[in-house]
Amino acid sequence: MDHFQYHQGQLQAEEVPIAEIAAAVGTPFYVYSTATLTRHYRLFDEALAGMDHLVCYAMKACGNLAVVALMARLGAGVDVVSMGEYLKARAAGMPGERIVFSGVGKTREEMRVALEGGIRQFNVESEPEMRALSEVASAMGRVAPITIRVNPDVDARTHEKIATGKKENKFGIPIGRAREVYAEAAALPGLEVVGIDVHIGSQLTELAPFGAAYAKVAELTGLLRADGHDIRRLDLGGGLGIPYERSNSAPPQPVEYGEVIRRSVGHLGCEIEIEPGRLIAGNAGLLVSRVIYVKEGEDRRFLILDAAMNDLIRPAMYAAHHDVVPVIEPAAGVEQLPADLVGPVCETGDTFARQRPMPPLAEGDLVAFRSAGAYGAVMASEYNARPLIPEVLVDGHQFAVIRARPSYDEMVNRDTLPPWM
Template identity: 55%
Template sequence: MPSKKSRPAIHYRDDILTIEDIPLPALAERVGTPAYIYSRAAMQAAYARYRDAFEGMDALVCYAVKANTNLSVIRTFADMGSGADVVSGGELRRALAAGVPARRIVFSGVAKTREEIDFALNADILQFNVESEPELKAISAAAMAFGRRARIAIRVNPDVDAGTHAKISTGLTENKFGIALNRALGVFREAKTLPGIDIQGVAVHIGSQLTSLAPYGLTFDRIAAFVGQLAAAGIKLSTIDIGGGLGIAYHEDTGPIPTPADLAKLARERLGGLGCRLIVEPGRSLVGAAGLLLTRVIYEKHGGDRRFLILDGAMNDLMRPALYDAYHRIVPVVRTGAPESPADIVGPVCETGDTFARARPMPPLQPGDLVAILDAGAYGAVMASTYNARPLVPEVMVDGGSASIIRERPSHADMMALDSNRAIAFA
């Protein structure tokens, strides 16, 4: 058995799935199911890999808050010196509340409202990543109203196929993100004329769950050439935001995935000589493998030649399989070694799409048995809903042999209390 120091944060111990030092059955007994369970040690180790990879470079690692917005998760990275990449006013508020210094926060996102812009300007964040000419003008106007200049980078769209799922690809001209590279020089020139704008850099992000360095290499080459064009036009940059997007191994058979060290080496080779500070924005690769959705079997059902395992977790708790046809490893919490047979693993929501897996080999399971859906720390709880009037599930952070509930499960009374019949007054 590997040593405690080297073993994975989520592992079997005496055939019982354990997260750090706590067996999952003990957590299920105390917080119920379904529930999201996270390992703080796994998150810290993932961040350390980025910190160490970019050591010696002028670089800032900003956690992409949209992957998991829980305050305890953000605080875990803030305590290690991380910045934050946010895409809404709500995420900005959460980053600040979790202790991320404003001058380490980048505000990305395809369309920022005036209220969000004003709040970010008052907070004095590091920079806005601007995605369109109308947004550029809106930020300039807002900054002028405060008598200041907004620090900005302009996000360019390099027209690079990231080779990922169409719904999380962001670097093609057909995507809504950024400004086409062949138009970007003109937008930078326009930005230089705006009184409320202080140009800091260029930003790029080509997608999520990338499993190859090739798209990064092509992107970095195009960005390096573009920075040279800007310099020739008299526009000197101080930052290059390279985005995030490194994938994780969701599938048992996934081949080698580039590491933060691989990404840093490539960035150093292609961009390191440009005299700019690099900003990198990992999300999934920091939190994805650190979490799981703990569920319980309600029934086993047979229909025709199909075997169904119906869990108490559902698509409203974990949307990725229904939304992206995403694959997650699904394992019994108690490992018996019994022969496996194919099963469709589904939830109780009244939708055929409420399916986590089809024909997945699983051992015999009884009502009440625990099942873990792995690699659910990113885009799990943060995308959850209350569809079918199902309460949001709790989130639990495990730290060694201790655990804390970091988001409570609301009661049905709590949920109904949000409904109202408050009259709207008109002048």
Template identity: 45%
Template sequence: MATYGSPLYVYSRTDIEDNWRQFDQAFGTHPHLVCYAVKANSNLAVLNVLAKCGAGFDIVSVGELERVLAAGGNANKCVFSGVAKTVIEIERALEVGVRCFNVESASELQRIETVAKSVNKKAPISIRVNPNVDAKTHPYISTGLKENKFGIDIDEAIDLYKKAQNSEFLDIQGLDCHIGSQITDVSPFLDALDKVLALVEQLNDQGIHIHHLDLGGGVGIDYEGEETIDIQAYVDAIISQVGKTEIILEPGRAIVGNAGIFITKVEFLKQNSDHEFAIVDGAMNDLLRPSFYNAYHNVLPINQNPTGITAQWDIVGPICETGDFLAKNRDLSLSEGDYLAVMSAGAYGFTMSSNYNSRPRVAEVMVSDTKHQCIRKRETIQDLFAQEKLYGY
């Protein structure tokens, strides 16, 4: 903290590499591509570490595509997901040669075909089906139910595949499915796979052949002592059912979630008759998950002070919102000036941060063994309004 200040995100290069290789090596010699979900943590250094490992990337915007390219990733290892791809995004993805578009609607399929025709290219596509499987996760990160905005009803997919097969500018590559995030039970994944494989058989009967199955991401991590999914057992269960078909997975949180922490400083301790508050310099604009999802992150003191006050603390920030908290009811011994580590913050931490209350976004640091390096400078106050102008005629 003496070098980089507070608040601060810190990531472990070794953990990121090990977590990605756990997925990659689980497949052995079976054809596969492990595409890191860029939305989880899109820092260029993180993407570069994964690109050097040989990772593919799951992207949901042209911004994420450009980040991957800037970090040394290969476009031909990128699958382009997302429900609202624009003409400009499709054009750019075709220009650089993305691996596949994961198509989310009939209208999108039509747009991709139109754009591909305009640039005289054949667009590789995979249709994302919605299998109506309940992942039993937070409703905001559930994606595989009929009431969710994602994908195409599995019962309607065959007609779209027929349309794609008859198009001069569409190239059917695969079938895609993603049911949600932070899933800690393998059974929803396997239920979805059963439905996907039944659709593959129907497509085969129609003379439509699938080269890969993209089974999405969503593997959860341990935030609060949860029992998580055995990656090898999960991959073995997939391989046992798919023959020689290539498999694409899109893990994000499982790669970076537990490879990162958020460090914050205790500014004030405030106690009243009913509650104890540890007011820290980090806030909901820096780490939104607790406020947005009521998510749990373990909080550990970095410099345990023997003279601290032991109580059940709410860890709260300086934002003018009652919802601005990082943790509640934590038994800790604290003193003003202590530093706290908010654990499991590598995924959906910085990527969801904002400048709310005109607060500069924090720095990011990567560590490897005994080495450390700033991989994103802390914003300045001037950065906040550098792109703004006073109104005048």
């Protein structure tokens, strides 16, 4: 469910007409719904009711300061994967004790900043990282709480570029070596082992891979406790998928995911952390664009939009599908004709959809890409010297720009010429 619906023939974000936002900020732009973000966070929180838990929003999905601030106000934690994300989370009001630091390549400087600013735990991904963290924490006179990310070699049955739990992936340590790595961690100064971390991938549309991975984590918990480790926290990652195509069957709901967690690890008495990102933010955002031209090709019609692959790269990178709808509701029964939806970037890959059935559209008409709240704005670039586009947050009848579009002067002036030029 989301809060982008037609009202009297106009697509709205909650109570605000999309066309009103477009008139105020120009196109293209991203718009997020506070009500949808709130609802999706609460679905996860309620799914784990009765268990000691923390829902840590994976801010790599949509890292705008206002979105992270909303999560902090709702009581969420946050999962960060860089110093930039850590600093943004702190700036958004997220307490250090609710920040989990993940990622395979944490630098010593990132470790130092997080230890100084406050951290819930580091999810350690390798022995070299673990030794580096020990050195940094010891030099600072601090103790770094850690989980160790184990790779359970479970096929998440998702796109190969977002699968993270198979043995050929770069993430974590092989689960078969976990006992020896935990033994080393316990012997290193400056570290406190608090739990286990696992994350098998993103956009999972089946629950079985979760169950398989969590069963392995449950078994490992028993083994590590027998070895003397105080395993009191399980970070189970995120990855639950969203319905990008509304005509398809919906992925499992958070409450069903919560039941898998209860069955798999609920008997262990551990605090449970989960790190949803896509399901919280994905359907909470639209990318709004305007038709520049309607072009008739040799054997197809092109809708040339003012949004491009630099604004939303998922179709080009993952062959991802986004439903695209007109902002003015088409009349019932109107004929839909196939069209290629493309952007202005000088690459054939700048194509959002091929031969997509669309209602009649003309130059100047607005369209909205659904389910664009996750991995949209955060993956955008200024390729082809196109400025980053605005982000807008709606709350009921009000909206605000939460990241402004830079001017061309601002974009150009970020470059500097060397003295000899």
